[in-house]
Amino acid sequence: MRAKKVAIWFVIIALLLVAGAAVTIVQIENWQFRRNAEMANYEWSGSQESKVLVAYFSRSGNTELMAMEIAKHYNANLVHLEAEDYRIGFRGLLNALKDSQSHHAVITPEKVDLSRYETIFIGSPIWWYSPAPPVWQFVESNDFTDKGVVLFNTFNSRFKQKYIDLFKEKVKEKHGRFLKHIYVKRERMPRQIGPQELLEKVRFELKELP
Numbered sequence: 001m002r003a004k005k006v007a008i009w010f011v012i013i014a015l016l017l018v019a020g021a022a023v024t025i026v027q028i029e030n031w032q033f034r035r036n037a038e039m040a041n042y043e044w045s046g047s048q049e050s051k052v053l054v055a056y057f058s059r060s061g062n063t064e065l066m067a068m069e070i071a072k073h074y075n076a077n078l079v080h081l082e083a084e085d086y087r088i089g090f091r092g093l094l095n096a097l098k099d100s101q102s103h104h105a106v107i108t109p110e111k112v113d114l115s116r117y118e119t120i121f122i123g124s125p126i127w128w129y130s131p132a133p134p135v136w137q138f139v140e141s142n143d144f145t146d147k148g149v150v151l152f153n154t155f156n157s158r159f160k161q162k163y164i165d166l167f168k169e170k171v172k173e174k175h176g177r178f179l180k181h182i183y184v185k186r187e188r189m190p191r192q193i194g195p196q197e198l199l200e201k202v203r204f205e206l207k208e209l210p
């Protein structure tokens with residue numbers, strides 16, 4: 001009887017800890033989303049003659065800042081891949097955790113006219129060591145014949161190279177040439193870097209590219 005009571009208390013405490021962690025993560029993500037949105041340039045359109053397109057998915061705005069810095073560097077056009085299922089908030093977080101290893105997602109836009117571009121930058125956060133589902137879907141839904149592709153990611157601590165290699169294969173399957181993988185590691189809380197440092201790291205990565 002006593003063992004049963006202990007077990008029940010153990011489960012209750014574990015559930016409270018998980019719920020507390022989820023609430024904290026959602027609060028931090030909300031705060032980051034608002035902070036990053038203040039720095040984002042939603043008016044950006046890029047040059048009509050640009051041969052570079054930057055297509056990105058971002059939940060809490062960090063990859064979005066990276067995308068905007070890349071677009072500024074190349075005077076490139078920018079496409080935000082929206083995924084309603086993964087919006088900021090508790091439901092979006094649960095869906096992201098559930099689907100993090102999936103290669104399919106409902107995204108808008110799904111197909112983009114790539115005809116005038118030579119280089120396509122494709123960006124997302126890392127989820128469960130892998131690029132997030134919306135960018136896999138974007139590659140699946142478009143034809144990259146004669147296009148060079150650069151994958152870019154933000155993440156906190158770690159990705160696995162096997163998923164980047166798989167992404168390269170996916171680009172090849174869709175007739176693209178994979179050029180490079182660039183990324184910014186933001187570190188875990190409480191050592192996480194802020195948006196200014198993130199942008200400095202993006203500029204550093206861009207120096208390595210033509």
Ligand SMILES: Cc1cc2nc3c(=O)[nH]c(=O)nc-3n(C[C@H](O)[C@H](O)[C@H](O)COP(=O)(O)O)c2cc1C
Nearest residue numbers: 058059060061062063125126128129155156157158
């Ligand atoms: C569902 C989920 C899974 C994540 N998995 C990883 C991971 O495996 N490795 C890592 O370093 N960061 C991971 N992160 C952290 C994000 O990659 C990181 O915070 C990223 O910069 C967020 O980008 P965003 O603000 O553009 O959405 C994960 C975040 C979420 C929401």
